[in-house]
Amino acid sequence: MTTETTYDPVTGEHLKDWGHRPGKQFPELLARANALRAEGFGLVKIRMELEGEIPEVPPTMDLRATSAVPFHENIETGDADEEDNLAKVRQTMTALMRVPTIEAGAIMPDACPAGPVGTIPVGGVAAARNAIHPGMHSADICCSVMITDLGHADPKAVLDAAQSVTHFGPGGRPNGKRFTVSMGLLDAFRENPFLNNPKSLRMAQEHMGTQGDGNHFLFVGRSRKTGRTAIVTHHGSRGPGAVLYKNGMAVAERFRKELSPSTPKQNAWIPADRQEGQDYWAALQLIRKWTKANHNAIHQATVEAARAEVGNRFWNEHNFVFKRGDLYYHGKGATPAWDGYAADATGLTLIPLNMAEPVLVVRGKDAAHGLGFSPHGAGRNFSRSEHRRRMGSVTPEQMLKAETAGLDVRFHAGAVDASELPSSYKKAEGVVRQIERYGLAEIEDYIDPYGCIMAGDVPPFWKDKKKGRRA
Structure with missing residues (x-):
């Protein structure tokens, strides 16, 4: 035997x-x-x-010399806060331009710091060769805005309808209140190594029809050109995008250790010509599809609840990676402004400013000194915590009343988030003036505000968990 x-x-x-x-x-x-x-x-x-x-190990890529790669500035200052903000933006962009993959950079009028020195700022653009940097689109991948023309619908009826169907705050929708997700899209998730995991698949279903928190909003206004009512939503890819970002950063960190250990961790990259880079690029496109579907779901539910007619609808992302020629353009809070940047691009994009100001409908001008981008909004000159400090004894409710008189502003959670009020942002007229001065976009219409819904001031989920443990 x-x-x-x-x-x-x-x-x-x-x-x-x-x-x-x-x-x-x-x-x-x-x-x-x-x-x-x-x-x-x-x-x-x-x-x-x-x-x-075994493939040959490529030589280590060292950081470039300071100022070896210059960047374009499309921003001006008018007071001490703006001077201080610009100094910080210059400092972080100068460090960012040392990353060995970066070949060009630009800052927009809404630029403001977004992390440790060397982190791409909000309102920043960085063009990289053969590299996708997950940290340069951040966890809020494909943060974007969508508009739908609702004809001559009553703005209050539209806002009421929207409030009845949208969802803000942490987490997703409970069973029985979820929106449908395309099975084809879920199958595509399952075929991608970055998205084929239980958490991504679960969140893709639970988070459909949700808008999150922070500066995400649902805005209702009227076109200055036509007088017609419009709805605008602002949010990103929610949980599925956050999981992709985390997985992408883990792979990028492995390559950083191999290719460029001196590069700061937040600027790690995935080589675009490696299998991982191709898979990550494909995952980004799927997250883009999910995010567009998320906007569409909220808009369509609002249309049905308000029994409104539907006119034109278009959207654009401002937190994403775009391929143009042989370079990967990372826009962190920057709007693509060239024709055909995506298959569904219409030539028009949106730039919201603050809840008391119009949403701009613009046509990009593909300015070389903007690397083909325009601003995504107003940006900040100082942090949320600094804004709270400057409030002094004024309450959020008092500030809301003073800064949004005549508007129907609602906070989904009930409590006013003062860090989202107009005074927390750069002055809208200054941003508009700089868009025109630097030739970044042509303004075609203004959607004047009737009102909006914001997430509202809610305790972070981890504080609630701590309270529960103590109880």
Whole structure:
């Protein structure tokens, strides 16, 4: 009687330990390795047999010299706060331009810092060669705005209808109140290694029809050109985007350690020509589709609840990565302003300013000194905490009344979030003036405000959890 000898199989972890990089070649390498294993070869012998397949390690990419890559400034200052803000933006952009993949940069009129020095600022654009930087689109991937013309519908009826169907705050919709997600889109998630995980798939369903918190809003106003009512929504890709960002940063960090250890962690990148880069690029396009569907779901539910007629509808993202030629343009709070930037681009884009000001409908001018971008909004000259400090004894309710007189402003959670009031943002007229001065876009219409819904001031979810534990 003979006993057949069995061997533990060679796995992908073995290949990575031996120096092989994950990619399309992995299945073939594993098949060859396990064929040798079945013939009785030991792991050491198999490793030696496959050594010729290990790609050469590229040379380490060092940070560029300071100011080796200049950046365009499309911003002016008029007071001490603006001077201080611009100094900080220049400092962080100068550091950002040292990243070895970056070939050009620009800042918009709404520029303001968004993290440690070297982090791309809000209102910043960075063009990279053969590199996708997850940290340069941040966790709020595909933060975007959509508008729908609702004819001559009553703005109050539209805002009431919207309030009855939209969802702000942390988390998603409970069972029984969820919006439908395309099965084709979910299947596409399952086919992408960055999105095929239980959390992404669950959140893709739970978060459809939600808008999150912070500066995300639902705005109702009237076109100055036509007098027709319009709804504008502002939000990003919610939970699915946040999970993709986390997974992308983990892969980018692995490449950072290999390719450029001196590059700050927030600027790690995934090489676009590697399998991981191709998969991440595909994942970004799927997240874009999900986000557009999310806007559409809220708009359509509002249309049906208000029994309004539907006119034109278009949208644009301002927190994303765009490929143009052989460069990857990272817009962090910056709106693409060139024709055909996406297959569904209409030539018109939206620039909201603050809840008491119009939403601008613009046509981009593809300005070279803006790297083909325009602002995404008003931006801030100081932080939310500094705004709260400057309020002094004035309450959020008093400030709301003074700054939004005549408007129907609602906070979904009930409590007023003072850091989202107009005084927390740069002056709208200044941003408009700079758009025109620098030739970044042509303003075609103004959607004057009737009112809006904001998330509202709610305790962070982790504070609620702490309270629960103490109780």
